[in-house]
Each structure stands twice: as C-alpha cells, then as structure tokens.
Amino acid sequence: xxxxxxEPMADMFERVARDIIPSVRSYLxxxxxPAEADDVLSDVLVVMWRRRHSxxxxxxxxxxxxxxxxxxxxxxxxESRRRSLVECLVHLSPRDEEWEGPPLRDERVxxxxxxxxxxxxxxxxxxxxxxxxxxxxxxVLGTTPGTVSVRLHRAKQRLGAxxxxxxxxxxxATAEGxxxxxxx
Amino acid sequence: xxxLHLDYDGALDxxxxxxxxxxxxxxxxxxxxxxxxxxxxxATAMRPARGVAAxxxxxxxxxxxxxxxxxxxxxxxxxxxxxxxxxxxxxxxxALRLPASSxxxxxVRPTVEGxxxxxxxxxxxxxxxxxxxxxxRVTRWFAGAVDAETVTLKTVDGAAAxxxxxxxxxxxxxYLVAASDGLVEPCGFSGxxxxxxxxxxxxxxxx
Numbered sequence: 001x002x003x004x005x006x007e008p009m010a011d012m013f014e015r016v017a018r019d020i021i022p023s024v025r026s027y028l029x030x031x032x033x034p035a036e037a038d039d040v041l042s043d044v045l046v047v048m049w050r051r052r053h054s055x056x057x058x059x060x061x062x063x064x065x066x067x068x069x070x071x072x073x074x075x076x077x078x079e080s081r082r083r084s085l086v087e088c089l090v091h092l093s094p095r096d097e098e099w100e101g102p103p104l105r106d107e108r109v110x111x112x113x114x115x116x117x118x119x120x121x122x123x124x125x126x127x128x129x130x131x132x133x134x135x136x137x138x139x140v141l142g143t144t145p146g147t148v149s150v151r152l153h154r155a156k157q158r159l160g161a162x163x164x165x166x167x168x169x170x171x172x173a174t175a176e177g178x179x180x181x182x183x184x
Numbered sequence: 185x186x187x188l189h190l191d192y193d194g195a196l197d198x199x200x201x202x203x204x205x206x207x208x209x210x211x212x213x214x215x216x217x218x219x220x221x222x223x224x225x226x227a228t229a230m231r232p233a234r235g236v237a238a239x240x241x242x243x244x245x246x247x248x249x250x251x252x253x254x255x256x257x258x259x260x261x262x263x264x265x266x267x268x269x270x271x272x273x274x275x276x277x278x279a280l281r282l283p284a285s286s287x288x289x290x291x292v293r294p295t296v297e298g299x300x301x302x303x304x305x306x307x308x309x310x311x312x313x314x315x316x317x318x319x320x321r322v323t324r325w326f327a328g329a330v331d332a333e334t335v336t337l338k339t340v341d342g343a344a345a346x347x348x349x350x351x352x353x354x355x356x357x358x359y360l361v362a363a364s365d366g367l368v369e370p371c372g373f374s375g376x377x378x379x380x381x382x383x384x385x386x387x388x389x390x391x
Contacts, residue, residue: 010230017226022216030208034215045229104206128203156199163199 013052017045020064023130027068030129031101036075043071062132062139069140112162120155127152218386220307223323224358224377227309231356278304278332280363282348283370284341294372299388302362302369304328307377307385308335310355315344318353320361326389328363335361337368351375360385 024044028037047067048055056063104110113121126137134152138145204210217225299305305327308320311334318337325332337353339345346353349370353359358377362369362385375381 013230014226017229018222021222021225025217026209029212042225042228045225049229102208104208105211106202106206109202109206124203128200129207129209159203160199163202 016060024068040071040075044068062136066140115162123155277334279336282339296388302364304363313346313353318345
C-alpha cells in the first residue's frame with residue numbers, strides 16, 4: 001500500500017488502464033460490434049480518468065467494468081433511438097426479443113435468454129461470460145454481494161425454466177413475432 | 185429433448201456451462217489492440233478535451249516540403265556517437281529539424297516500406313508549441329532513441345515550427361513522427377496520430 005501513495009496519479013492511471021483494457025474490451029466485444037466496442041472503450045477510459053480519484057484500490061478491474069456497463073447502456077440508448085427511427089421509417093415492428101448483443105450460436109439458449117428479464121440476463125452473463133465473482137459483480141452493479149448471490153440464484157432458476165419451455169417449443173419456423181407462453 | 189433439473193447445484197453449473205459455450209468471444213477470438221493503440225487511447229483519455237490528432241483525420245495530406253539543406257540531429261546531452269551505428273541517444277532530449285516548406289506540393293501516400301527506412305520514429309504528445317520550437321513528450325519509440333523522453337522540433341529556416349506543411353502542432357495532441365539524419369520526414373510520413381497512420385507505423389516497425 002505504501003508504495004502506491006507515492007506513485008504519481010498519471011503513472012498509476014496508466015498502469016491500471018493497461019491492466020484493465022483487455023477485460024473491459026472483452027466485455028464490450030461480447031455485447032457490441034467490434035467497431036462499437038472500440039468506440040465505447042475510448043469513452044470508458046475518459047470516464048475512468050475523470051473519476052480516477054474514486055478508483056478503489058484492489059478493485060480497479062470491477063470498478064472499470066462498472067463504468068463500461070454505464071457507457072454500454074449509453075451507447076445502446078443512442079443506438080436504439082436510431083433503430084426505432086429506422087423502424088418507424090420502414091414500418092417495421094420493434095423486435096420482440098430484447099437480447100441486444102451479437103447473435104448466439106445456440107438458438108435455444110438465445111431464445112431462453114430473451115425470455116428472462118434484462119436484469120437476470122445481465123447477472124447470468126457477467127458470471128458465465130466475464131467470469132466475475134459474486135463480489136466483483138456486486139461492485140459492477142453497485143450493490144452488495146449478498147444481493148447478487150440471491151438474485152443470481154433466482155436468475156439461474158428462471159433461465160432454467162425458460163430453457164425447459166423452449167425445448168418443448170420445437171417448430172422454429174412458425175415462431176416469427178409470436179410470443180410463446182412462458183413457463184410458470 | 186433435454187430438461188434441466190433445478191433442485192441441485194449440478195444443474196446450475198450445467199446452466200453456466202451452457203451459457204459459457206455461447207460466449208461470443210469463444211468463437212470470435214478477440215484481436216488484441218497493439219501496444220501503440222493502447223498508448224494512444226490512454227494518452228487521449230487523459231486529455232479528453234482534445235482528442236487524438238487535431239485536424240488530421242481525413243484531411244488530405246498536402247504537402248510541404250522541400251528538403252532543406254542541412255540539419256543535424258542534436259541530441260542534448262550527448263549524442264550520436266560519431267561514426268557508430270545509428271542514433272545512440274543517451275540523453276533525455278532529441279532535437280530534430282523540420283525541413284522548410286515550399287508551398288502546397290502534392291505528395292504521394294507514404295508506403296510502409298518507405299516508413300521503415302527511417303532511423304527515428306515515435307509517437308508523442310505536444311507538450312508545448314511555439315513558433316520557435318515544438319516539444320513533444322514521447323509515448324512510444326518505434327525506431328531509434330529509446331532512452332529519450334522528449335523531442336524538440338525547430339524549423340531549419342526560422343519559420344514557425346507549429347506549422348509543418350499540412351500538419352499543425354497543437355498542444356495536447358498526439359503525433360507520429362519519422363525522421364532520418366536529424367530531419368523530420370514530411371509528406372504524410374509524419375503527422376497527427378490518426379488510426380491509419382498508427383497502423384502504418386505498427387506495420388513498418390513491428391518486429
């Protein structure tokens with residue numbers, strides 16, 4: 001700890017930024033196109049620098065992902081405004097599913113993920129894709145580990161139920177735009 | 185048809201495995217950023233008001249430059265060990281000269297091969313810019329004087345150092361500079377640190 005006190009802020013920031021760029025970039029690449037991800041990464045670094053005085057020692061990575069999460073939401077708001085304008089212009093109805101990331105390989109998992117709430121989905125993916133611990137997820141979301149633990153458990157159950165229901169809904173060709181009843 | 189049983193932890197782990205298998209990066213494999221892309225992003229974040237490459241992007245490289253006569257690399261402190269190979273800077277400052285501009289000649293786009301021939305190449309941020317002298321803090325050396333942290337630029341003919349052909353040196357902005365024989369290479373080789381120029385430098389000087 002003592003050594004960090006004397007480290008100039010700019011050097012410290014640069015060191016932390018180098019450390020966290022790979023995980024923040026991976027987080028963004030999982031949820032955006034590569035070009036969008038790199039744009040948002042630049043935003044994340046700017047926000048990190050502005051908030052550098054509140055960077056928690058020892059939890060820099062999770063703190064940075066929390067900022068990435070905010071920047072991602074911001075980027076999506078901008079994107080969805082653009083998309084809804086396009087949808088209005090060409091008379092398309094808004095998409096049913098809410099998964100906004102890149103398409104997943106397994107249609108069944110993709111459909112199940114679309115059925116759970118965005119909050120459940122976020123928790124599940126922070127754990128399964130970004131490989132964060134419950135404590136780290138708590139920092140990202142600005143809540144307590146206990147809360148994360150409980151929510152995560154419930155989210156898994158709901159995803160399990162959604163998966164169960166999608167396995168029964170076999171004929172994929174008919175489903176366009178139709179909501180299937182979700183499992184009780 | 186598979187149904188998950190949720191009453192025991194094994195099923196929840198299975199669920200996690202199922203999700204992990206859908207990780208987009210598992211199939212895409214992220215291309216990592218190059219060292220210089222990382223350096224520019226960090227440097228830019230620390231000066232949010234400016235951004236990389238003032239006035240550079242998409243601008244046509246007009247030119248500049250008639251190679252002026254004489255220059256010399258002057259490395260403050262101790263330098264170019266006479267007759268030894270290449271730049272042997274041991275000081276912390278390298279002084280380079282900007283060739284005189286002769287109006288707006290058209291330059292060909294610089295090639296990666298052409299870039300590779302330069303003795304010195306670096307990415308730096310303008311710390312101060314006055315007509316008399318421009319000072320850059322080096323973020324990364326691609327070639328040459330790896331010990332030096334600062335590079336100063338002066339024109340050979342006393343013209344303003346802040347205007348170098350189509351390039352304007354602005355405090356806080358990032359530039360890529362290539363030089364040989366103490367003379368900065370104009371004509372698109374040196375200029376604002378745009379993504380495309382950075383990519384050229386990466387290609388030219390990657391080991």
